[in-house]
Amino acid sequence: QKEVEQDPGPLSVPEGAIVSLNCTYSNSAFQYFMWYRQYSRKGPELLMYTYSSGNKEDGRFTAQVDKSSKYISLFIRDSQPSDSATYLCAMSPNTNTGNQFYFGTGTSLTVIP
């Protein structure tokens, strides 16, 4: 079983829709959670960074972490065609050695005008 599971999609929504992207994980040591956006043929761009459980909001984006369920989500409100990209979740354990980050395989999102 992979450390981080993410539905690859593809996901296609109309402009203005609310988008929900999700990842599950198995390692209870994960404490730091990130969402990246990756446009085609570009490097991943950091969108959200959260520590432990709870919600974090930044403009149209909300990140949610539920550590009891080992489940994280990214919500995009009022989705725009410019949101069309692949979204990667990433997680980091609170340890001082070993691998630093674990990534999901990404969900491809298309927002249709």
Add this chain to the structure above:
Amino acid sequence: NAGVTQTPKFQVLKTGQSMTLQCAQDMNHEYMSWYRQDPGMGLRLIHYSVGAGITDQGEVPNGYNVSRSTTEDFPLRLLSAAPSQTSVYFCASSYGRNYEQYFGPGTRLTVT
């Protein structure tokens, strides 16, 4: 700040050739990493460094070498290129452990 820069953007190698992918950051980050990204496999960690002079292996280190002589630079060397190393390579840096990572634009490598 230029952030994380990578050169070259594209490269084609023949099997058996060697080359170095360059990575530099100007954010004074201690942590630097190299990943490869393949369809359906996500980002896989090749090597990482927690500071100048210190490197360690990631998930898929075979066929690659790294060194970290300065805080700014973290080159990745392919010793004898193989078609299985055809991929997109990303360099990333972070301020420290448990801080967010910032990625470079990537190098697209094809080995024939």
